[in-house]
Amino acid sequence: MRDKQREETRKKLYHAALEVFCRDGVAACRIEDIAQKAAVSRAAFYFHFPSKDDVLLELLKESETPLCEAIEALPPTATLQDVFNTVISNMSAFWSEGERRKLLVEMFSVSMRRTTIVHDREAEVVRAVVTRRFQAASERKELSSAMPPEILSDFYLLNCLAAMASWCVQPIMPLADMLHGVTHLFMQGAGPQE
Structure with a gap:
């Protein structure tokens, strides 16, 4: 019973924080405003989320989980284009919903700070899943051999993030x-050389 109540409080705080972030901006909002919106104490916020960044990391995780599941559900023989289509459909569906777009830049900032701390590819779930697909595509000669597939997968994901950041500012x-446009441009340079 107590665990269920904790989980409910965490969900209330999470959704309240996202709403306040969208309304006031992450930097400008106060923890008190989030706690008040969730009808809990300020201490309850800190019990569940040590900082506002942790709420944004939870949002990142919420966006990554269905994406990774969808990529992993593809058959082992799926082409790189199948992977691209899965990335595009999942990212665009998640980030186009409601007011989430307003939080993209903040989420990127937190994600980049986290990336400078965590350099383990396996710790970054999306990178790990996409890299495995790029490695398989490289073995099937769907990619240029000029660069390792691990680097190409990072380039692709960074291009997607840049497109999303641009879209966030100028939709x-x-x-x-x-x-789709970024994927096309990426494949013009990373596709197999004839």
Whole structure:
């Protein structure tokens, strides 16, 4: 019973924090405002989330889990284009929903700070899953051999993040279209050389 109550409080705080972040901005919002919105104490916030960054990392995890599951559900023979389509559909569906777009830049900032601390590819789930697919594609000669597939997968994901950051600031086209464009440009340089 107590664990269920803790989980419910955590969910309330998480959703309240996202709402306050979207309304006030992450830097400008106060923990008191989040706690008040969730109808809990300030101490309860810190019990569940040591900082506002931890809420954003939870959002990142929420976006990564279905993406990784979808990529892993692809058959082992799936082409790199199948992987790209899965990345595009999952990222655009998640980040285009509601007001999440407002939190992309903040989430990127937290993610980049985390990446400077964690250099283990396996600790970064999306990187690990996508890298395995790039390695398989490289073995099937779907990629240029000019660079290792591990580096190419990082380049691809960074290009996707750059497109998402641009879309966040200037949403002049649907996110899916932006990601398709970046994928096309990426493959022009990383595709097999004839």
